[in-house]
Amino acid sequence: MKTNTNAISHYHNRTKHQSNAYAKAPEFLDWDEQPNPFRRFSGCETVELPLLKTELACLFSELDCPTHINAKPLTLENLGAMLELSFGLSAWKAFAPDRWALRCNPSSGNLHPTEVYLLCTDSNLLPSGVYHYVSHDHHLERRCEFAAADAPSELYVGLSSIHWREAWKYGERAFRYCQHDIGHALAALSYAAACLGWTVELCSEATDAQIAQWLGLNRADEFVKDEHETADLFCRIRTNQKTPVDFEANRLSEILQNAVWFGKAERLNGRHFYRWAIIDEVSQQAEKFTNSVERLQFPHFELPKPSHDLSASRLIRGRRSAQHFNGKSEPLPLADFYRILSALLPNAKPPFTAWNWSPQVHLFLFVHRVDGLESGLYFLPRDCEVVPELKTALSAEFIWQKMDAPFEFYQLAQEDFKQVARTLSCFQPIASDSTFSLGMLANFSANIESEAWRYRRLFWECGLLGQILYLEAEAAGVRGTGIGCFFDDEVHRMLGLKNERWQSLYHFTVGEPLDDKRIQTFTAYEHLVRF
Numbered sequence: 001m002k003t004n005t006n007a008i009s010h011y012h013n014r015t016k017h018q019s020n021a022y023a024k025a026p027e028f029l030d031w032d033e034q035p036n037p038f039r040r041f042s043g044c045e046t047v048e049l050p051l052l053k054t055e056l057a058c059l060f061s062e063l064d065c066p067t068h069i070n071a072k073p074l075t076l077e078n079l080g081a082m083l084e085l086s087f088g089l090s091a092w093k094a095f096a097p098d099r100w101a102l103r104c105n106p107s108s109g110n111l112h113p114t115e116v117y118l119l120c121t122d123s124n125l126l127p128s129g130v131y132h133y134v135s136h137d138h139h140l141e142r143r144c145e146f147a148a149a150d151a152p153s154e155l156y157v158g159l160s161s162i163h164w165r166e167a168w169k170y171g172e173r174a175f176r177y178c179q180h181d182i183g184h185a186l187a188a189l190s191y192a193a194a195c196l197g198w199t200v201e202l203c204s205e206a207t208d209a210q211i212a213q214w215l216g217l218n219r220a221d222e223f224v225k226d227e228h229e230t231a232d233l234f235c236r237i238r239t240n241q242k243t244p245v246d247f248e249a250n251r252l253s254e255i256l257q258n259a260v261w262f263g264k265a266e267r268l269n270g271r272h273f274y275r276w277a278i279i280d281e282v283s284q285q286a287e288k289f290t291n292s293v294e295r296l297q298f299p300h301f302e303l304p305k306p307s308h309d310l311s312a313s314r315l316i317r318g319r320r321s322a323q324h325f326n327g328k329s330e331p332l333p334l335a336d337f338y339r340i341l342s343a344l345l346p347n348a349k350p351p352f353t354a355w356n357w358s359p360q361v362h363l364f365l366f367v368h369r370v371d372g373l374e375s376g377l378y379f380l381p382r383d384c385e386v387v388p389e390l391k392t393a394l395s396a397e398f399i400w401q402k403m404d405a406p407f408e409f410y411q412l413a414q415e416d417f418k419q420v421a422r423t424l425s426c427f428q429p430i431a432s433d434s435t436f437s438l439g440m441l442a443n444f445s446a447n448i449e450s451e452a453w454r455y456r457r458l459f460w461e462c463g464l465l466g467q468i469l470y471l472e473a474e475a476a477g478v479r480g481t482g483i484g485c486f487f488d489d490e491v492h493r494m495l496g497l498k499n500e501r502w503q504s505l506y507h508f509t510v511g512e513p514l515d516d517k518r519i520q521t522f523t524a525y526e527h528l529v530r531f
């Protein structure tokens with residue numbers, strides 16, 4: 001095995017939770033020392049972005065056919081709408097004496113390791129340069145100015161991670177959560193752009209080093225040591241239906257060569273009490289060097305309408321994680337359940353229009369209460385070709401009963417899995433009190449053996465599916481929650497898996513939420529004077 005494959009496998013195994021030993025994390029947390037969830041650069045000009053005044057007209061179901069949505073012009077107002085709907089604040093919560101912001105994109109522990117940048121060569125929109133988005137203030141910080149550039153007018157979004165922000169709470173397992181969050185963020189951006197009739201093109205040929213150069217992440221002196229950012233994804237925002245010129249990475253690098261940079265990242269946290277060296281190691285081993293152009297396009301298929309079809313912008317801003325579920329709720333109607341599952345299949349709709357690779361992640365589901373389905377364990381292949389292999393890889397006791405569903409869907413076992421789901425998800429009742437919960441099974445060893453950076457890609461794919469589940473749950477009138485805490489190998493044993501060929505990388509749960517009435521909710525941007 002290659003050295004970096006070994007290193008990835010070592011990290012992955014070492015950061016597995018077990019019911020008698022959780023992955024290494026801080027023994028105590030000083031909440032006064034929590035890293036600031038909002039990065040700011042001092043010494044930069046800022047550009048205020050307009051906030052949405054009303055909901056956008058586009059319905060959530062219209063995002064199923066994105067080519068039918070009229071493209072809005074590229075203006076500061078629409079740019080503000082895209083950023084607000086993807087990474088902006090969605091509410092403030094308070095439970096005295098604490099107050100915290102929620103955003104349109106979710107994040108493990110609400111720590112938000114993902115940072116967002118714009119790279120703009122369209123001087124009709126903004127003076128050309130690189131900008132950092134500050135969700136708290138809904139404004140851009142101008143990090144750099146390009147020397148007069150003879151470049152086509154384009155708008156790009158780059159995503160990076162501050163691993164430290166997540167590791168502060170979750171220790172060694174945090175690298176995985178940062179990758180989940182990137183997947184959620186990419187999907188959030190794809191849905192938000194689609195509301196405006198725009199498309200996100202993932203420029204996956206960009207290497208990490210190129211992205212770091214374009215976003216200024218390699219300017220080590222401008223970041224506090226241990227609070228650096230790691231490059232993840234780079235996308236082009238296509239704001240009209242015209243066929244674009246090919247993305248040219250070298251051209252961008254040339255433009256950046258003569259750029260003038262401004263500002264320094266402010267310190268996030270006073271004390272770095274714990275150090276998690278393995279996160280830097282795995283991050284290095286999983287660096288992406290390949291620059292092959294991949295743009296897999298999925299054929300379009302129609303989805304049934306969701307039962308709670310709202311304005312897409314309202315639904316996106318109303319997305320929340322459920323903290324508790326009503327374990328005695330009415331069963332979820334079968335039509336809603338099937339709509340949710342079909343939205344997870346590759347399709348020419350967001351967020352798959354921003355995804356370049358064939359499905360590597362499939363779902364096993366603990367169905368607790370869905371109308372017309374027996375409680376039990378089920379399997380949803382997102383690519384039916386994997387079924388023969390999984391029939392031999394998974395427990396010989398599974399019945400593989402093909403269901404009468406609008407897509408390939410199997411019952412594996414018929415029994416009450418509530419306690420199993422709860423136990424496997426670190427004893428969290430959200431996995432058993434919901435109407436269904438699930439795990440995401442990734443084609444693991446083949447991917448990390450072929451290219452180590454695909455370790456990150458597998459988590460991104462899981463995050464992408466998680467974001468679909470969050471929004472689809474809202475559109476079904478229920479609510480979802482991502483579950484990063486689960487006992488990896490106990491899940492594998494339950495499934496009958498005996499090696500690393502397949503690994504469960506993310507869990508999720510959906511059901512009728514129970515709100516905690518003690519927690520107060522406030523409007524997202526009431527703290528901004530201009531609102």
Ligand SMILES: Cc1cc2nc3c(=O)[nH]c(=O)nc-3n(C[C@H](O)[C@H](O)[C@H](O)COP(=O)(O)O)c2cc1C
Nearest residue numbers: 102103106107108109110180320321482483484485
């Ligand atoms: C990758 C990931 C893992 C998560 N894991 C858990 C979990 O194990 N248990 C839980 O209660 N919530 C979990 N959450 C939900 C987050 O705590 C939630 O997204 C965050 O508090 C922000 O709240 P919001 O989703 O309502 O915006 C997870 C979310 C993500 C994105």
